[in-house]
Amino acid sequence: MGKAGKLIVGVIVTLIIVVGIALTFLLTNLDTIVERAIETVGSDVAGVPVGVGSVKISLAEGSGQINGLTVGNPKGFPRGNALELKTIALALDTSNLSAELVRIKSVLVDGAQVNAIQTAEGNNLQGILDNLESDAPAETPEEAGGTETKLIIDDFQFLNGGVSVEIPKVGERNGKIPDIRLKGIGAKSNGATASEAAKQVLEPIIRQSISSVASISKEDLEKMGREKLDETLGDGADMATRELGKFLGGGKD
Numbered sequence: 001m002g003k004a005g006k007l008i009v010g011v012i013v014t015l016i017i018v019v020g021i022a023l024t025f026l027l028t029n030l031d032t033i034v035e036r037a038i039e040t041v042g043s044d045v046a047g048v049p050v051g052v053g054s055v056k057i058s059l060a061e062g063s064g065q066i067n068g069l070t071v072g073n074p075k076g077f078p079r080g081n082a083l084e085l086k087t088i089a090l091a092l093d094t095s096n097l098s099a100e101l102v103r104i105k106s107v108l109v110d111g112a113q114v115n116a117i118q119t120a121e122g123n124n125l126q127g128i129l130d131n132l133e134s135d136a137p138a139e140t141p142e143e144a145g146g147t148e149t150k151l152i153i154d155d156f157q158f159l160n161g162g163v164s165v166e167i168p169k170v171g172e173r174n175g176k177i178p179d180i181r182l183k184g185i186g187a188k189s190n191g192a193t194a195s196e197a198a199k200q201v202l203e204p205i206i207r208q209s210i211s212s213v214a215s216i217s218k219e220d221l222e223k224m225g226r227e228k229l230d231e232t233l234g235d236g237a238d239m240a241t242r243e244l245g246k247f248l249g250g251g252k253d
Helices: 003-028 030-046 124-132 194-219 226-248
Strands: 054-058 063-072 081-097 101-110 113-119 150-159 161-167 171-177 180-185
Touching: 030 054, 030 063, 030 124, 030 194, 081 124, 113 124, 113 194, 124 194, 150 194, 161 194, 171 194, 180 194
Parallel strands: 101 150, 113 161
Antiparallel strands: 054 063, 063 081, 081 101, 081 113, 150 180, 161 171
C-alpha cells in the first residue's frame, strides 16, 4: 500500500475513533443532557424555575423515566412549587430517533399535584399561564449555537392529578383535576420544538387546574367566611376577595 493509501486509511480510522468517543459520551451522559434540556427549556417557556430530580433513559429498552419534576411559583408569590410531578413514564420509538427528530410513543404523568395560591395581588397559576401565552419566543438551540431537535408525542396522559388552593394565613382546600389526554403533539408539523411541545402540554394542565380551583372555591372556599378574611388580612381583605372573584370569573379587569 502506498503512502496515499496509508494516509486515507489513517484518516478513516481516526474518524471512526472520534465518532466512537462522541457516541460513547452521548450515550453515557444522555440522562444528564435530557435533565438539563428540560430545566432550561421549561424555565424559559414557563417563566419560572423548573427542576428535575433525576432522569433515566434506556434506548435499548425504548423507555424512560423522569422523577421529581417541579415548576416553581412566579415572582411575588411564596417560594415553593406550583406543579409537582413525581414520576413521568416515557415509551420511546427507537426506530425514529435522530438528532433532528425524536418520536415518543407515550408519556404518562400519574398523580401530579398542582398548588394554587391566591393573594391580594393575584393567582400563581394565572401568572404561569400568562407566561406561556406570551409572544416572546423561547431561545432555541440553533440560536444558542446548537442543533434543534424536534419532538413528536403520540399519546400524552395526565391522570389522577390533585389540586389545592390556598389563601395564605386563611385556609386551604383540595380537589381533583379531570384526566387530560392529548394526541399527536407535533405530528402535523413533522415535529414540534421542545418549547412548542412544553407549551402544548403545560397549557391544558394549568387551564384545567384553574377550572378545578374555581369549582372548589364556589362550593367550599366561601365557607372560610368573611370574618376570617377580615381577621387575618385586615385592610387587605377587600383586595383579596376582589382578586379571588376576578380569578374565579375567568379573567382580570
